[in-house]
Amino acid sequence: MEQYIEFVGNHAVLSIIWLAIVAMIVSSFIKSKFSAIRQINPQQLTLLVNREEGQVVDIRAIKEFNAGQIAGAKHLSAEKAKQSEFVGLEKLKSKPIILVCTTGMTASGIANTMHKAGFEQVYVLNGGMGAWQNAGLPTTSGK
Template sequence: MEQLITFAGNNGMLSAVWVALVVMIIVTTIKMKMSPIKQISTQDLTFLMNREEGIALDIRKEKEFKAGHILDAINLPNEKITKNGFASLEKYKDKPIIVVCAAGMSAVQIAGNLFKGGFTRVSVLKGGMNSWTGAGLPVAK
């Protein structure tokens, strides 16, 4: 413990960065736990689509979507979302919508916008299409 205090005293900037990173990780974790938008697994996505008529909303570019996507997924790239909003999704307002991107990062923002737009059952596929293909699940082309 004494060595840790000495190190922190001698390396103030490095210690401050370390503390900032720890705080950011804690804040991010708390935000994710308290968010109404949940990150779901590939198994949960399959369950929602098969049992509750869920919709997989793929927000990747059209070229990536055509290269391989989840069966029955709807492609609505980010560019179209910013232009037209969610007008084309109004008929799915009461169904589970699972937002899918390449790695699960950009889908969180779109899911938040959907939730603010009145879509109450919005989730994000944890890991995106990378987790789907990594699990060896089928893709349509």
């Protein structure tokens, strides 16, 4: 124990940095466990759609959406979603909504906006369409 006290005394800056990193890791873990938004994988997405009537909402650019999307997905432009314009989705507030973007990053922010707008079950496809395609799952094109 004396060695730890001596180390902290001799390396105060290093010890503070270490404590800050630990605090950030713990904070991130707590936020992920208690967040209303859940990250799901492609298999979980399939289960939500098939068993709980989940709706896939693709927020990629329309060109990307038309090139290939998950079957049954609705398109919603990211710009409209960022402005809380969820046209056509109002009836789905109590159903699972799974947001899909290219990598999963854009969808996380929009998922928070949707949750604040009253959508009860909002999910994000972890890894976006890249994860869906890497899992070898089918896409449809040309809506």
